[in-house]
Amino acid sequence: GAVVSQHPSRVICKSGTSVKIECRSLDFQATTMFWYRQFPKKSLMLMATSNEGSKATYEQGVEKDKFLINHASLTLSTLTVTSAHPEDSSFYICSARDTSGDTGELFFGEGSRLTVL
Amino acid sequence: GQNIDQPTEMTATEGAIVQINCTYQTSGFNGLFWYQQHAGEAPTFLSYNVLDGLEEKGRFSSFLSRSKGYSYLLLKELQMKDSASYLCAPWDSNYQLIWGAGTKLIIKP
Numbered sequence: 001g002a003v004v005s006q007h008p009s010r011v012i013c014k015s016g017t018s019v020k021i022e023c024r025s026l027d028f029q030a031t032t033m034f035w036y037r038q039f040p041k042k043s044l045m046l047m048a049t050s051n052e053g054s055k056a057t058y059e060q061g062v063e064k065d066k067f068l069i070n071h072a073s074l075t076l077s078t079l080t081v082t083s084a085h086p087e088d089s090s091f092y093i094c095s096a097r098d099t100s101g102d103t104g105e106l107f108f109g110e111g112s113r114l115t116v117l
Numbered sequence: 118g119q120n121i122d123q124p125t126e127m128t129a130t131e132g133a134i135v136q137i138n139c140t141y142q143t144s145g146f147n148g149l150f151w152y153q154q155h156a157g158e159a160p161t162f163l164s165y166n167v168l169d170g171l172e173e174k175g176r177f178s179s180f181l182s183r184s185k186g187y188s189y190l191l192l193k194e195l196q197m198k199d200s201a202s203y204l205c206a207p208w209d210s211n212y213q214l215i216w217g218a219g220t221k222l223i224i225k226p
Binding site (some may be wrong): 095108 | 216
């Protein structure tokens with residue numbers, strides 16, 4: 001079945017640095033990808049919808065300048081956490097929609113755990 | 118390896134009760150989530166279980182048995198809007214979510 005891969009799965013960085021997380025659809029093209037954030041024992045929180053070739057649509061309360069999203073190709077979206085702070089430590093998950101079918105089914109990546117020291 | 122097993126599809130009648138089972142094998146365990154996903158939409162959180170037993174939340178209940186690697190989602194008083202996919206997702210020892218393929222629930226009048 002369809003596979004979505006995220007990289008890195010775990011990253012530790014110093015406060016003030018930037019971290020890039022990649023989300024790739026491995027065997028299908030995805031015009032739309034979603035980025036989520038999840039705190040321990042909490043539900044997924046949709047951060048933004050990433051559209052290939054255009055600007056991402058951010059959910060209310062999500063800082064666009066802090067969480068930069070780039071969807072430059074049909075198989076790759078990136079999330080860059082800029083000037084990371086300890087409160088940005090979280091679990092980030094992406095999902096991608098297989099637009100070749102009519103179901104609009106979403107496939108999820110494995111997630112990336114960010115720890116900011 | 119890590120594995121999630123859910124039925125691919127289930128059909129139930131409006132007003133009835135349905136139980137969606139999930140068995141899992143993970144490297145460590147830090148709880149299990151159930152999500153609902155309507156076609157073409159982002160998933161929405163339904164429940165989180167970390168201890169054995171039943172968690173009730175309105176029409177939805179979720180059960181967990183850690184020793185058996187088993188969970189189920191119970192939906193009561195089914196409504197047409199409950200037609201969706203239901204995703205079982207345990208957390209492994211590294212807090213990686215292990216996603217199942219989901220169960221497509223079809224509600225018939």
